[in-house]
Amino acid sequence: xxxxxxxxxxxxxxxxxxxxxxAVVARMIALMREAAERSADLVVYPELALTTFFPRWLLDDAxxxxxxxxxxxxxxxxxxxxxAAALGVGFHLGYAELTREEGETRRFNTAxxxxxxxxVVGKYRKVHLPGHAEHEPEREFQHLEKRYFEVGNxxxxxxxxxxxxxxxxxxxxxxxPEAFRVLGLQGVELVLIxxxxxxxxxxxxxxxxxxxxHNHLSMQAGAYQNGAWVVGVAKAGREEGVDMLGGxxxxxxxxxxxxxxxxxxxxxxxxxxxxxxxxxxxxxxxNFAAHRRTEHYGLIVETTGLVLPRGKAP
Amino acid sequence: xxxxxxxxxxxxxxxxxxxxxxAVVARMIALMREAAERSADLVVYPELALTTFFPRWLLDDAxxxxxxxxxxxxxxxxxxxxxAAALGVGFHLGYAELTREEGETRRFNTAxxxxxxxxVVGKYRKVHLPGHAEHEPEREFQHLEKRYFEVGNxxxxxxxxxxxxxxxxxxxxxxxPEAFRVLGLQGVELVLIxxxxxxxxxxxxxxxxxxxxHNHLSMQAGAYQNGAWVVGVAKAGREEGVDMLGGxxxxxxxxxxxxxxxxxxxxxxxxxxxxxxxxxxxxxxxNFAAHRRTEHYGLIVETTGLVLPRGKAP
Numbered sequence: 257x258x259x260x261x262x263x264x265x266x267x268x269x270x271x272x273x274x275x276x277x278x279a280v281v282a283r284m285i286a287l288m289r290e291a292a293e294r295s296a297d298l299v300v301y302p303e304l305a306l307t308t309f310f311p312r313w314l315l316d317d318a319x320x321x322x323x324x325x326x327x328x329x330x331x332x333x334x335x336x337x338x339x340a341a342a343l344g345v346g347f348h349l350g351y352a353e354l355t356r357e358e359g360e361t362r363r364f365n366t367a368x369x370x371x372x373x374x375x376v377v378g379k380y381r382k383v384h385l386p387g388h389a390e391h392e393p394e395r396e397f398q399h400l401e402k403r404y405f406e407v408g409n410x411x412x413x414x415x416x417x418x419x420x421x422x423x424x425x426x427x428x429x430x431x432x433p434e435a436f437r438v439l440g441l442q443g444v445e446l447v448l449i450x451x452x453x454x455x456x457x458x459x460x461x462x463x464x465x466x467x468x469x470h471n472h473l474s475m476q477a478g479a480y481q482n483g484a485w486v487v488g489v490a491k492a493g494r495e496e497g498v499d500m501l502g503g504x505x506x507x508x509x510x511x512x513x514x515x516x517x518x519x520x521x522x523x524x525x526x527x528x529x530x531x532x533x534x535x536x537x538x539x540x541x542x543n544f545a546a547h548r549r550t551e552h553y554g555l556i557v558e559t560t561g562l563v564l565p566r567g568k569a570p
Numbered sequence: 571x572x573x574x575x576x577x578x579x580x581x582x583x584x585x586x587x588x589x590x591x592x593a594v595v596a597r598m599i600a601l602m603r604e605a606a607e608r609s610a611d612l613v614v615y616p617e618l619a620l621t622t623f624f625p626r627w628l629l630d631d632a633x634x635x636x637x638x639x640x641x642x643x644x645x646x647x648x649x650x651x652x653x654a655a656a657l658g659v660g661f662h663l664g665y666a667e668l669t670r671e672e673g674e675t676r677r678f679n680t681a682x683x684x685x686x687x688x689x690v691v692g693k694y695r696k697v698h699l700p701g702h703a704e705h706e707p708e709r710e711f712q713h714l715e716k717r718y719f720e721v722g723n724x725x726x727x728x729x730x731x732x733x734x735x736x737x738x739x740x741x742x743x744x745x746x747p748e749a750f751r752v753l754g755l756q757g758v759e760l761v762l763i764x765x766x767x768x769x770x771x772x773x774x775x776x777x778x779x780x781x782x783x784h785n786h787l788s789m790q791a792g793a794y795q796n797g798a799w800v801v802g803v804a805k806a807g808r809e810e811g812v813d814m815l816g817g818x819x820x821x822x823x824x825x826x827x828x829x830x831x832x833x834x835x836x837x838x839x840x841x842x843x844x845x846x847x848x849x850x851x852x853x854x855x856x857n858f859a860a861h862r863r864t865e866h867y868g869l870i871v872e873t874t875g876l877v878l879p880r881g882k883a884p
Binding site: 368375376377378379383384385386407408411412413414415416417421422423428431432433434435436437438441442443444457459460462466469470473474476477480481510511512536540541542544545546547548549550552553554555556557558559560561562563564565566567568569570 | 729826855867874877
């Protein structure tokens with residue numbers, strides 16, 4: 257069986273606050289058709305792909321819930337599943353998930369993996385929620401992910417899918433080597449990541465070139481240090497007055513960007529990803545069983561925040 | 571008190587197998603004087619700075635032990651300490667350490683931090699030993715670190731020194747985000763790293779440009795993801811027939827290379843490192859207390875090697 261998975265990163269340009277789901281899904285289907293024409297096995301969409309990035313506003317409950325999906329697929333997303341099954345491509349979709357669990361209404365920033373037959377084979381809920389929970393008027397725009405979403409409760413699973421081992425992260429997760437490593441320890445070969453990242457920090461000035469660099473640096477390091485393909489897909493461009501990073505990229509297990517979006521609009525980039533490309537690193541530099549020293553890693557799980565320096569004079 | 575530490579990375583070119591310690595120390599003192607003229611507070615030397623990189627050969631015990639230091643300072647390294655105290659600079663030195671502990675002779679790949687008064691204020695012993703323990707004749711050259719050294723037994727400490735928080739890693743440690751994170755959780759602001767990295771893999775072909783990229787990628791990611799300066803210092807050039815990576819670099823807490831060696835020979839590069847440059851990242855994106863989710867990181871310490879994928883169908 258071939259170990260090559262042809263992956264399409266389907267970057268989305270801005271989505272207006274009042275843009276209906278049907279219009280967004282139509283844009284996504286156009287990208288999916290282009291991807292299928294270019295022989296894609298898998299189409300990867302951004303985080304919260306179906307709507308504008310609503311955490312930039314303080315909303316009342318009803319306003320916020322309008323951006324959530326109570327079923328997946330639902331009436332408005334069903335065409336995406338139908339088209340994928342007709343074309344014989346799998347896809348990865350990020351969306352705001354409204355669900356009932358343990359007798360309570362719960363909200364997560366979620367991504368799913370759908371196979372070529374249209375079945376949902378994996379679900380991930382974002383763990384590293386950035387931003388803040390309360391309105392912060394000093395910000396140029398809000399980043400209220402900690403208000404609208406609960407921390408994901410599914411861990412960082414890896415699925416056997418598409419002939420390989422596939423994991424998912426969402427946006428800010430990509431900056432955390434812990435997240436990549438938990439996938440790596442399950443032998444991940446392909447990591448799918450959608451993101452919505454403002455070009456400017458809403459709280460303090462950070463130069464845009466540096467924020468774009470951090471985006472790629474994080475994904476390139478995560479790829480290399482785990483010998484896995486990484487597919488990072490942006491919601492890009494000027495959305496409701498806020499510039500969002502583009503730079504969607506397909507990164508090889510060596511950390512090298514092998515395809516990158518040229519625009520900040522709807523755009524498909526494609527790469528034939530040989531899942532065996534990470535095998536050499538996994539068996540040499542990153543042969544975990546041979547080289548990791550967990551007896552010295554305890555602090556990573558023993559503390560969430562800082563501890564005092566532990567160095568003593570010899 | 572100023573938070574600017576002017577750091578010199580003192581790259582060394584090749585050291586011949588028969589080059590006496592005194593000759594190497596004379597080269598190091600020349601670099602130290604240049605660094606002091608350029609206002610350095612701290613001079614950072616490579617891993618195993620005093621000799622050739624001897625793990626490339628299979629040696630008998632006496633041959634190997636000749637590359638180790640039984641005292642630090644000893645007669646041959648004392649001039650380095652004296653010169654540093656006279657110039658009022660601190661330094662970081664990597665060397666092969668032969669010691670008696672718990673009634674046994676022990677060998678470590680070690681680095682020390684020496685303050686401006688010439689006192690050893692910190693000692694680190696390399697944790698992530700690369701390579702192999704037995705002779706592997708299929709290799710173009712050996713990488714017998716697992717034969718000559720024990721795994722470091724001091725953890726990854728951070729010291730209060732030079733007006734900031736200083737940590738040390740050695741060579742292959744830099745590829746492991748776990749190592750950087752344990753330093754980061756102690757609030758590290760400056761990470762000192764020496765390395766000896768062949769330009770080619772001795773076992774299989776890896777293109778040299780990729781190995782150079784991995785070197786920088788690892789240090790840049792470690793810097794950014796912990797908001798710390800990273801100083802990476804090579805033993806460079808063609809040493810005993812093996813090409814060694816140069817690319818010594820001083821990396822800002824944003825992951826940007828702000829100074830880089832231009833040669834593969836003895837060379838000093840200098841940067842004024844404001845330890846507060848990482849403060850914004852430490853208080854925002856990498857505010858660990860606010861954003862880390864240790865309940866999902868357990869696998870990092872629960873397993874050394876791979877586990878089976880844990881994903882289930884939703």
